[in-house]
Amino acid sequence: MTKICDLNDIEDGDSIGLTTEIAGVTKMLIAVREGSQAFVYINSCPHIGAPLDLQPGKFLSHDKKHIMCSTHGALFEISSGLCTFGPCKDDHLDFLPVRVENGEIFAEN
DSSP: OOOEEGGGGSSEEEEEEEEETTTTEEEEEEEEETTTTEEEEEEOOTOOOOOOOOOOBBBTTTTTTTOOOOOOOOEEETTOEEEEEEETTBBBOOOEEEETTTTEEEEEE
């Protein structure tokens, strides 16, 4: 297992961007916290592969209900990564399986 960050590094209902090495490969990640859960995705839009950041480390729509791509405004469900609006509708962000233990987020690799 690879530690990604502490759960408290992410404000509840918010997101952060991270760069970490997983299985020997450096990955740019999106991490979103909802209570005691964390959802982590590869920071790459399935439409053109661009990073999603609206501003560095900021990924959520104004109402904080979706992950939003800054390039074309695509919206993704936080819990599943499913695109519900935009040019990649019905596609998904690449999900990184994680586990939260004792307030720490670990990639399950």
